[in-house]
Amino acid sequence: MAKLxxxxxxxICIGILFHDGKVGALSSEDGSEEWGYVQVRxxxxxxxxxxxxPYRVENSSEPWPIIxxxxxxxxxxxxxxxxxFQEIGPLDLDLKQRNFTWLRKADLLFVENPxxxxxxxxxxxxxxxVKTDEDATTDLVTLLIKVxxxxxxxxxxxxxxxxxxxxxxxxxxxxxxxxxxxxxxxxKAKLGGVVLADSWISPEDYVFxxxxxxxxxxxxxxxxxxxxxxxxxxxxxxxxxxxxSNAFDTWKEVEDVISNSSNYVSFTDxxxxxxxxxxxxxxxxxFEISMRRKDDVYNLLNGAIRKKLKIIPKILMWTxxxxxxxxxxxxxxxxxxxxxxxxxxxxxxxxxxxxxxxxLLCSTKGTEAWVKKLKWSGLQNFLSxxxxxxxxxxxxxxxxxxxxxxxxxxxxILNAGHNVPLFEPCxxxxxxxxxxxxxxx
Numbered sequence: 256m257a258k259l260x261x262x263x264x265x266x267i268c269i270g271i272l273f274h275d276g277k278v279g280a281l282s283s284e285d286g287s288e289e290w291g292y293v294q295v296r297x298x299x300x301x302x303x304x305x306x307x308x309p310y311r312v313e314n315s316s317e318p319w320p321i322i323x324x325x326x327x328x329x330x331x332x333x334x335x336x337x338x339x340f341q342e343i344g345p346l347d348l349d350l351k352q353r354n355f356t357w358l359r360k361a362d363l364l365f366v367e368n369p370x371x372x373x374x375x376x377x378x379x380x381x382x383x384x385v386k387t388d389e390d391a392t393t394d395l396v397t398l399l400i401k402v403x404x405x406x407x408x409x410x411x412x413x414x415x416x417x418x419x420x421x422x423x424x425x426x427x428x429x430x431x432x433x434x435x436x437x438x439x440x441x442x443k444a445k446l447g448g449v450v451l452a453d454s455w456i457s458p459e460d461y462v463f464x465x466x467x468x469x470x471x472x473x474x475x476x477x478x479x480x481x482x483x484x485x486x487x488x489x490x491x492x493x494x495x496x497x498x499x500s501n502a503f504d505t506w507k508e509v510e511d512v513i514s515n516s517s518n519y520v521s522f523t524d525x526x527x528x529x530x531x532x533x534x535x536x537x538x539x540x541x542f543e544i545s546m547r548r549k550d551d552v553y554n555l556l557n558g559a560i561r562k563k564l565k566i567i568p569k570i571l572m573w574t575x576x577x578x579x580x581x582x583x584x585x586x587x588x589x590x591x592x593x594x595x596x597x598x599x600x601x602x603x604x605x606x607x608x609x610x611x612x613x614x615l616l617c618s619t620k621g622t623e624a625w626v627k628k629l630k631w632s633g634l635q636n637f638l639s640x641x642x643x644x645x646x647x648x649x650x651x652x653x654x655x656x657x658x659x660x661x662x663x664x665x666x667x668i669l670n671a672g673h674n675v676p677l678f679e680p681c682x683x684x685x686x687x688x689x690x691x692x693x694x695x696x
Contacts, residue, residue, distance in 0.1 A: 298378035315694035321362040327420020333373035355680035360693040384583035413447030423454020448605030457625035464621035479516025524672035611671030
């Protein structure tokens with residue numbers, strides 16, 4: 256019975272499959288889509304899906320952009336489910352055309368990262384999950400080499416690495432590794448920039464922002480503020496001592512206090528309630544991201560999309576996230592990646608940050624706090640710049656703000672939560688066009 260339980264648990268979580276070598280790519284009949292697996296390590300298989308934009312402009316002075324989209328939490332949310340079908344892909348969850356798909360401005364490359372997430376899988380769930388952000392980055396560079404190096408079409412594009420939520424940490428580390436791989440000739444690509452989308456770059460700054468922000472909004476009272484601040488200080492001491500696993504446990508305690516004191520505010524939209532259905536769920540802030548229309552997502556990815564792709568192993572069941580992957584990354588979860596952002600800026604890599612106004616999990620308040628910790632030489636000039644208001648279409652209602660200095664840019668998107676394109680698709684599309692310098696009109 257114990258062996259049966261282990262087998263079923265593995266099947267549900269990662270779809271255990273014993274398969275040799277690399278699975279080849281398939282494509283749609285018209286050639287506008289391509290997808291496949293790359294064996295990034297022995298018995299570790301990463302899924303990718305490339306959409307070619309029908310709006311591609313030829314003979315432009317600007318290279319056509321391709322966006323690599325990395326999902327968020329719990330560390331490694333499904334890029335196919337959330338990024339593709341809920342945010343920026345050509346079709347929504349009802350398989351209807353999305354008016355504001357980012358294909359209007361760029362090619363899209365969705366990667367199920369780390370292995371064990373979504374359609375990606377490992378053959379041995381006891382030892383093959385990544386344990387650090389750097390491990391995940393190594394796998395991603397291996398995938399990029401396999402996908403880009405034999406494709407002259409992709410090599411001409413500007414590669415923009417977008418990371419949302421925890422995916423922002425992967426984006427920062429991957430940006431550095433990709434830059435170095437391109438420089439030494441291992442990876443045949445052109446790096447256009449790194450984009451941090453409501454990203455979990457500095458857990459400490461985000462956790463410290465939660466209670467004061469909610470107190471100012473009357474969502475928690477002084478008692479909740481005090482309880483949260485006490486735990487946040489405890490967490491900071493653990494982080495300073497390098498006790499990252501203990502800090503992880505304290506972070507969960509802060510979440511409990513915030514949820515209980517606020518009557519279950521949504522971590523992805525602090526103007527909404529998440530409801531009591533998640534009140535007993537650990538790691539609820541990141542779990543929220545995977546819960547949006549979860550039944551529709553599950554049925555779609557294990558039904559029509561699985562049938563279309565034809566390459567997904569029969570024994571693999573798509574799930575929105577994997578407890579095993581989350582637990583394996585526990586030691587890295589609370590580590591900041593501010594230093595990586597600093598290094599990217601020092602190397603001259605374009606770094607763009609964007610944040611939704613009503614996101615609590617990776618709040619704008621927290622993002623502004625870690626940005627001020629950067630050691631980049633241009634920081635003071637960046638901070639002293641005035642912001643430019645943003646509009647969408649003919650409507651003169653303020654949709655956000657923007658400022659930039661040298662290779663650092665920041666977008667404040669009003670009325671948007673944790674998943675900006677989902678909340679404010681029009682201004683998000685304009686923003687991505689500007690970030691990537693897309694030649695598309």
